[in-house]
Amino acid sequence: MNQENRLKDPYYKSLTRKMLFIVIVVSLAPLITVSGIILNRFSVSYNEKLNAHLGELVLKHSQNIDGFLLEKLNNIRFMAGAFTVEELNNAEFLRNNLAALQTEYGSVFEDLGVVNDKGIQVTYAGPFKLEKARYSDAEWFRKAIKSDYFISDVFLGLRGTPHFIITVRQMSNGKPWILRATISFVAFNSRVENLRIGKTGFAFILNSKGEFQSKPGFEVVHGKSYSFYESIKSGIKTKDGVFFSEMADDSGKENLYVASLIKNGDWLLIYQQDKSDAFSDLTHAKQIALFIILTGGIIILITALLLSKRMVARIVQADLEKELMNQQVIEIGKLASLGELAAGIAHEINNPVAIMVEEAGWVHDIMEDGQFSSKENKDEFERALAQIKTQGTRCREIIQKLLSFARKTDTCIEDVRINEVINDVISFCAQRAKFSNVVIKSKLQENLPVISLSHTEILQVLLNLMNNALDSLEKRGGNITLTSLLEGDEMVISIADDGPGIPRANLARIFDPFFTTKPVGKGTGLGLSICYGIIKKIGGEIDVRSVVDAGTTFHIRLPCRRND
């Protein structure tokens, strides 16, 4: 079973899932926990800061509006106290005073008027024709005549435009009279409107009946004004007298309200802002945090997936190598037993072969003395005996090589003629090559110097390479070429085949122990590794060049001394 099939095994699939789960949980749990806690603390803190900031602003603004009203009231109080009613009843004098006030405060003061105890405006200075105007039925007059000073709600009055008035009551000859000043609604409204935050934040004023005392910057849609006023006032109240509340308007949009009482509690300055606008920074921060968590989560997920797959692949590889190693140990044991068996058989076969050869020789000896009736028969006997002798000699050579190769411990360094070793290898493999339709060719340079190394080891290397070449050509046939030549001080031996070649991906690993592309039980994955080890030990180099569908060539470079 190769590595890809192994990965589909339920055990390794389960292992992958477990590793993936553990890595994800271990990585994501702290990320989510820490991010959640930080986000929660940030939200709470942001809420507190925003409320404190808005409360401070509204408080300052209410103080500012109160200051404005008080200042204007003091102006009128001063005028009423400083001048007599006779002086103020002089229209010219009153106009001069109005002009002085308008010079000082711009268009805040629209007009001035003196109203007697009957509610008739006896003197008037201003742009409207309100001389002798009758206010006895006006609500403001009824309130103003009863108190030293009075600031009215916004009303339309006789002029038909929104305004409010400031009055100061004085006594003359036992009768009260009132100095009245109209405050420009536009000037007052601009002060209220001054409070603008964000895209939707604006301020407006309601009186205790829930009526607008300023023009709201945006449309304020609520059912009943009075209930709205009461709802605002029933919100959370701080020690500074600031009210906080959140309400949905008729369209369902959640708004934030911050309010403060002004004008001695008659009016309520209200700041309104769309909640999503007020908390836009927090929402933005939450979105960034969510993006970071999601990105981190995805990265962790991908990393966990890759990591677990890679680790399981390594485990599969290690398990495969372990199994191969176990197989190898069994294989080596088998080979050792086979080697010993072969050596024993070779010893035992040698004697019968020797006897056969000798007997054939003896028959030949007898024939030399004997008389044959037919020359043809004699020739045939001689041919047969010669064949027995030839084949006996061949058996002897095979047994010699088999025994020589079976000597595993023989690593003594000796002078070796490399061409002889190559020819031995060719003769060893000749039979197998014949059955596989493989033609073995050799291009051996003559008069090569002898080389000092272990005969058994170099034989083993060349046999391994030859066996690999034959394996690659087993089904299709082909050519194997063995070459030897001298290049400088190096002996170069090449074994080239025109087989299917080695894929580039495998080339870098073919000298690794236990790396094999052969089916399980066929290849041990040790052959080339042993070759590499032997050649390196000798002080040589081994490399491979291969082109898929063109063939493979192994080059061995051995250091040699010239035997001049």
Place this chain on the structure above:
Amino acid sequence: MAIANILLVDDETPFRETMTRRLTKREFITSSASGGHEAIRLLEENDYIEVVVLDVKMPEMDGLETLKIIRQKFPLVEVIMPSGHATIESAIEGMKLGAFDYLIKPCDMEELISKVSEAAKKRKRHKEKIIEAQLKEITMRRI
């Protein structure tokens, strides 16, 4: 006149018998032994044996052990060792112990005859030198 007196030592009876017949046919006086002990006995009884063709692998006493005794007791006898082992170690060991040469089984008859003849000649030269030396010694004593 016989070319040489040979003692053939091998545990394989058919090999021994055939080889004896072939060597006899080639005018060698050939006796045979199936093991080391018998070979030593025959050498003790027949001092005319010049060359021993001694198999390396034999039961009881193997060729190398037999060789040691031969070299010790019969220094004039030359030994050729045909070996089924074909290992360089056994050959080197045999040569170190004083064997004249070695052969690889199955032996080529011509090669065997050639080596036996050379061994016999060497043995003859060696014997002549010894006799010459003995004669000189006797002469010197007389003088």
